[in-house]
Amino acid sequence: MMEQTNNSTETLFASFQAGNMAAFSQLYDSHINILFNYGLKLTIDKELLQDCIHDVFVKLYTKRTELGAIDNVRSYLFISLKNKLCDELRKRMYMSDTS
Numbered sequence: 001m002m003e004q005t006n007n008s009t010e011t012l013f014a015s016f017q018a019g020n021m022a023a024f025s026q027l028y029d030s031h032i033n034i035l036f037n038y039g040l041k042l043t044i045d046k047e048l049l050q051d052c053i054h055d056v057f058v059k060l061y062t063k064r065t066e067l068g069a070i071d072n073v074r075s076y077l078f079i080s081l082k083n084k085l086c087d088e089l090r091k092r093m094y095m096s097d098t099s
Contacts, residue, residue, distance in 0.1 A: 013073045017064050035081050042085050052084040
């Protein structure tokens with residue numbers, strides 16, 4: 001079952017890269033809650049988490065033609081979210097240290 005989900009995710013992503021904006025919307029809708037639940041394991045700041053998830057999807061949208069094929073889109077999204085959260089938390093720590 002998981003392999004079928006991954007295949008449909010990769011198919012959606014390929015369709016999105018080819019210009020199908022409905023595929024992007026489906027990709028977003030099918031992953032937003034999963035990413036949010038994953039992100040809650042990394043931070044309790046729900047507002048920051050929502051901002052980071054949206055930033056991940058904005059970057060995915062704007063870089064779609066540069067990304068090429070992604071073997072595992074779900075993993076890409078999880079890793080992108082983790083990296084974005086780490087960057088934002090690091091910025092906050094730096095800002096609080098310099099204040």
